[in-house]
Amino acid sequence: MLRRFVAATALGSAIALLLVSTLTAQTTYKVPRLPDGHPDFQGFWNNTTYTPLERPKGIDREFFTKEEVLEQMKRAAAEEGEQTTPGTIADVHYDFTQFGLDRSQAPLAVNLRTSLIVDPPDGHLPPMTEEGKRLNAARAEARKRAGAITDAAQNQPLSVRCILMDRDGPPMLAGAYNNNYQIVQSPGTVMILVEMLHSPRIIPLDARPQLPQQVRQLEGSSRGRWDADTLVIETTNFTDMFMFAAQGASADMKLTERFTRTSDDTLTYRFTVDDPKVWTRPWTGEVPWKKAIGPIFEHACHEGNYSLTNLLRGAREDEKRQKGASK
């Protein structure tokens, strides 16, 4: 009796296994390949998203249903199209909708996740270490000592100074608009061109070592390799001014980015931040990149950055007016 039960169970398991593997085979995406056999990621991509980095309060699950997300995206698009209220800070801006800059007017992947952070599983950044708190308090103090952002051009963020944007990262995370990338693969190298601010990341895949420890760069030192069909890029050697410092990270952060093509129009981008100085454990985010229409256009930020001059000059005029009023 027992033997018959075991045999039946084994058969059941085998059938189940067969069914699972058949299903898996049916749903496994067959990635296009380059002549050298590696997956083809070449082309234009966009990582615009409505999904927040951390899971919002009141939500305790990892995924929404597709219907829920489509409804939320529709509402968000309508919200973006609404007029701001005159006399509010938000109103002192050009109209995103008028200029085609709303997220709903960009290629937008449907992301069912409730947060970009996939690990820790609660969708939140891990607790900050005492050292991380001290580092960020010291940074805040240094910013305070440097004065107002309108006191000197150097006090403005890198983005306003047309040096780097959040789209550059790394990790490469979407900004409000213009989140376009181009990937070009050649034997031994991959290049990721970030449209805004027109910066290419050129990543060698030949197993060469990272730059010497003392050589520090805003975008770090990146080295790539293939892990089966996933492109893995490891980056170290950041400076203390790098883009992710805004999230609290230290210059000693080790970043691992993983690119996997999961459908014809989706590249899945996973990034793991390992920064024991700042966070009590490594954490991982995932963002779908959606196939976009090329080409990449030049983004000559310095050429048109009248705003920086206007900001500084406006502040000087404010000071003169205040001085005049106090006399």
Place this chain on the structure above:
Amino acid sequence: MRTTFTVIVALGAWLVAAPLPAHHAFSSEFDITKPLKLQGTLTKWEMINPHSWFHIDVKNPDGAVVPWLIEGGSPNQLIRLGVTKNTLKVGTEFIIEGYQARDGTNKAVGRNFTLADGRSFLLGGSAPGAAGAEK
């Protein structure tokens, strides 16, 4: 229009992402206490990044023509949507509501551009939600 938004959805506050970061703090460049409304004629559109600039001639009540510079959106997305610097013809008449620059010169951010006959226009050419999201 909104550069920051808060959407409370039925399931909770999913979309309360960080406010959309503008390229710079517009309220530092332009004066919230100086809203203005200008009517003028386009003389040149500098379709450059990170923000485009509209040059317009504004006729004062005394008949004098005064040039103004109006800050508008970054061009790359527009180019992608098929807009070129020739899309708006020199001579197009606009009514622009906005805020004047803090430095007191004839510069402003154009929060709302409408054509002189009152018609609004979308340079992007698509209503929110018309492009992008999977249908």
